[in-house]
Amino acid sequence: MLRLWRYYLDFALFPPLALGLALYDARSLGWVALCGLGILIWTLAEYWTHRVILHGPLWHATHERHHRVPREHVEIIWWYAPLGFFLLFWLVPIAILVGLMLGYCVYLAMHHAAHHLPSSWLAANRRRHAHHHLLTRVNFGISSPLWDHVFRTAR
Ligand SMILES: [Zn+2]
Numbered sequence: 001m002l003r004l005w006r007y008y009l010d011f012a013l014f015p016p017l018a019l020g021l022a023l024y025d026a027r028s029l030g031w032v033a034l035c036g037l038g039i040l041i042w043t044l045a046e047y048w049t050h051r052v053i054l055h056g057p058l059w060h061a062t063h064e065r066h067h068r069v070p071r072e073h074v075e076i077i078w079w080y081a082p083l084g085f086f087l088l089f090w091l092v093p094i095a096i097l098v099g100l101m102l103g104y105c106v107y108l109a110m111h112h113a114a115h116h117l118p119s120s121w122l123a124a125n126r127r128r129h130a131h132h133h134l135l136t137r138v139n140f141g142i143s144s145p146l147w148d149h150v151f152r153t154a155r
């Protein structure tokens, strides 16, 4: 059974967490630059995770289902993201961690908009992602089309 709280948990958790960490830790322009780097790293990691892991030899049953039934709320394993970011907390500077979290928040918002908001909202994003659902080998980026252009998978 689909449990909606699993879908919405990260929406509730990560925006305030990223904001709280930023208010606590941000000190300088260098911090903001590192945070921007974290966002960029997120978009790259998201692109390759989607392309290689979700669409590669480890083609994930839940992702396959998402491609078949895009209007359904994707049921993710709820502790993946909290555990991942908790581990990253000990491994990378907080500025980069906040950037990664913000990138993840943008990903959540863009993917949600592509499937669940009125079609006029972020229409280009919706079209781009609809092509991915249809053709599966193009438009792997959700939060940004940047890496699809770099790696020639944009359509
Ligand atoms: Zn989708």
Ligand SMILES: [Zn+2]
Residues within 6 Å of the ligand: 050, 054, 055, 063, 067, 132, 136
């Ligand atoms: Zn996909």
